[in-house]
Amino acid sequence: MTTVNEPYVLNIGPQHPSTHGVFRLRVVMDGEVIRDLDMIVGYLHRSMEKLAEERTYTQNIPFTDRADYLAAMSNNLGVCLAVERLAGVEVPERASYLRVIFAELQRIASHAMANGTLVSDAGAWQTPLLYMFREREKILDLFEMTCGARLTTNYMRIGGVAFDPPPEFWPALQELLDEMPARIDEYASLVVDSEIFLARTRNVGVISAADAINGSLVGPALRGSGVPWDLRKAEPYCVYDRMNFEVPVGRHGDVYDRFMVRLEETRQSVEIIKQAVAQIPDGPHKTDIPLALRPPPGEVYGRVEGPRGELGFYVVSDGTPAPYRFHIRAPSLINLSLLREMAVGVSLPDAVVALGSLDIVVGDIDR
Template identity: 75%
Template sequence: MATEDTYELNIGPQHPSTHGVFRIKVAMNGETIEDLDMIVGYLHRSMEKLSEERTFTQNIPFTDRADYLAAMSNNLGYCLAIEKIADVIPPQRATVLRVIFAELQRIASHAMANGTLVSDAGAWQTPLMYMFREREKILDLFEMTCGARLTTNYMRIGGVAFEPPDEFYAQLNSLLGELPDRVDEYMEMLSENEIFIARTKNVGIITPEDAINASLSGPALRGSGVPWDLRKAEPYCGYEDYDFEIPVGNIGDSYDRFMVRLFEVKESVKIIKQALNILPKGMHKTQIPLALRPEPDQVYFRTEGPRGELGYFVITDGGPAPYRMHIRAPSFINLSLLKKLATGSSLPDAVVTLGSIDIVVGEIDR
């Protein structure tokens, strides 16, 4: 990879800026990146192969471990795909609870993404800890509902596993009351901060054409000004009934992607408030057979995860396990443009670009 004019630099697999076990080899000419090669697979657990040996319900915990920062969203995407192929209809209460938890997960995930981006940009740890404060409260809510903070395993085929306890709603309401103020606080702290702007404005610009052509999705796509959100475009879980906006960026730089995530937190708060208002009484789960055996068929079901289009492609053959399950991982596919973005930029800028794309290595490698 390195030529006469360049030297090779290795980043990772263990490095704070790679957000996990992820390795990048770069060919540097002075301070400029001339070539980049990414090496992934350190976390490959062959989930797709393992899923062929397990029943549909047994596969739910694997989806937690794909994107471990958005376990609820992964649970939801998988359960919706299986429900679609097996014609299971969850009760209305379960659907609304799912929306609440998926949106809480989105806030927690965006807090992590933005916190680490600011950390990558040089504000070592302080803003990260501020954003962890909100994430911590959300994880507390998860813990009191399903006993787990990170790998929740909360959604089930046909509903959700548990009813939230009574104190859940009081804590959730107080959190919803303070979250918009917190977002304003971050904006005050960072959006006009000279150093943060110098590190992120005009860094890693993605044009809308490139974003679409490279299959980008989520905040990476919306940061480039493309208003594409599957919650609006292809509504699931009754998202068409909620009133919310799709924040988009202007020029598609790292700063825009950061701001899109901050605004999305506010939109998620709006959605959760509406969901709490319409939360009906009733069952939280329908009964499904232990050995669910859907008809031979195929389904590709997509949801809008915190990182983008999270798709589950499932083929069944009439047996109790998927014949083939493919996870369309947004983190993995969002990396398609990394080489193009990094080539010609400096190394610190490439680190910020990678942070603004927001990868989770568990989901890249599966």
């Protein structure tokens, strides 16, 4: 007695509640089980890398805001560090501290979003997401206080940061830092202790450490698989070498581990910001550089640990004010390399959660 199963094609996206943007999965399904998967991206492709070749280095910073719009600060930081190394620009110490503070604030905001949407993908009716939005909102308020923008901040500059935070920034930041640990515990009690959440995320979307390394996974996805790789430790930039923090790594490499790694990283980020606030010196917040910055011919691959992992900027200069080649190594895109391995053979809900755990930002994928 044999049964003939008819596979059918399901189009998940481009507009679907769990694809987090205009992202399409073309899935061949057999009942509830995924037999094949093809991802179709590019709906948000703006060809930033081509546009960048017509702009000066400073003019290219706002593009990076729009690439990963949930981690604009980290993207700004990455491009600034790369170009600074290429052009040999020194950064004042205060600026480095400010960069660390804002990059870590951005990490908290981004992880809040990532974890919140992951729990929403697991079926919680937005409550954890909105709880996490509460703190994200305060962080965005801090951004607004400092540079006038909330999402696409365009705050970092080559040679420093655009503005020194206003006086009312520091008490507000302190208030946030004081309440943050309790808030994180609150998320944990809301989500992590839920057995349904455990049942949905444990042993789902498992990636072994070896596969994760070979598949170029970075960030929480890599650390969730147990690999202690964090560029803030491995290749300290700014003043991360003066900060005391730990790197969380997962035990099984499943969705739950990725979630927990992000949650723990939020705690560590709070610690880093506290230390940075304690240590920050007075002084100028930026070096003045020529608007038409002409780095010497050469190339550089600058990278930072963004919320989604290694965020690289490969910049080739030919001595003109515009980069000859400007490539963004987008963690969101490259983390998707193993999506097919994660999703084929499991049921649709598991695939949705696995996709959510990779924390993709479509702007970052398509650029």
